[in-house]
Amino acid sequence: MKVVLTESADAGAELVAERILTALRAKPELVLGLATGSTPLGVYARLRAACARGEASFKHVRTFNLDEYLDLPAEHPQSYRHFMREHLFDGLDMPREHAFFPPTEGNDLLRRCQAYEDRIVAEGGIDIQLLGMGRNGHIGFNEPTSSLRSRTRIKTLDERTLKDNARFYAEGEPQPVLAVTMGIGTILDARKILLQVTGAKKAKAVQEVVEGPVSSFFPASALQLHPRVEAFVDPPAAALLRMRDYYATTRGYELKLDAEGRL
Numbered sequence: 001m002k003v004v005l006t007e008s009a010d011a012g013a014e015l016v017a018e019r020i021l022t023a024l025r026a027k028p029e030l031v032l033g034l035a036t037g038s039t040p041l042g043v044y045a046r047l048r049a050a051c052a053r054g055e056a057s058f059k060h061v062r063t064f065n066l067d068e069y070l071d072l073p074a075e076h077p078q079s080y081r082h083f084m085r086e087h088l089f090d091g092l093d094m095p096r097e098h099a100f101f102p103p104t105e106g107n108d109l110l111r112r113c114q115a116y117e118d119r120i121v122a123e124g125g126i127d128i129q130l131l132g133m134g135r136n137g138h139i140g141f142n143e144p145t146s147s148l149r150s151r152t153r154i155k156t157l158d159e160r161t162l163k164d165n166a167r168f169y170a171e172g173e174p175q176p177v178l179a180v181t182m183g184i185g186t187i188l189d190a191r192k193i194l195l196q197v198t199g200a201k202k203a204k205a206v207q208e209v210v211e212g213p214v215s216s217f218f219p220a221s222a223l224q225l226h227p228r229v230e231a232f233v234d235p236p237a238a239a240l241l242r243m244r245d246y247y248a249t250t251r252g253y254e255l256k257l258d259a260e261g262r263l
């Protein structure tokens, strides 16, 4: 895992957006894996701005979101489909039918979770997977003890995740406790992974995930098994890292396409 210490959360967002825009210029039909939550907001604002300035086009891009709450309608303000429209898709020139979400409504979810996986493969696989991380080390909604080879499926949310997300619900409003999420195995199939982590409350998880053992107890530690991960960490989130001096001296590298146009 390449740890990139950034001066601030905003500087991290700038680098992540730059990586995506560089890859998009090289491959207009890029397949992106996307996250929700507060972490990617700075990245999404930059992608929208690049599109508005005519510097980037998402017309041929396909996107696959990591997760969505079970049985929450798409119009619900807390649904991730709503979040993505509001924070990204409404500002892009990408056709709406290019945006895919895990199945969370209706019947036959098990089969449709497999269909979601199949669709990712049919679109050529995810070129760049964008990730945030929960303070319990979750990626997507792969909560601690998730199988490191898991695929898209229903997960029960951890108490800490529910608490962290309670701020989005009015008092007394029911908060979903189940979600459908890409698995850790699904995430690890992406060609390149960009993880962004900000804030002091994630410092312990960052230390475990980057410098601790691979363990389902800190699901993001599975990223150590992937050959092309960059982790963009702001100073409060990096506070407990033991090898900060080393990370500060390592050089960045650019995304390059191979002869077949793959990342």
Ligand code: F6R
Pocket: 034, 035, 036, 037, 038, 039, 040, 066, 067, 131, 132, 133, 134, 138, 139, 140, 141
């Ligand atoms: C949501 C997702 C989650 C978040 C994580 C961090 O799609 O994938 O794993 O990335 O819960 O959330 P924030 O960014 O709000 O701290």
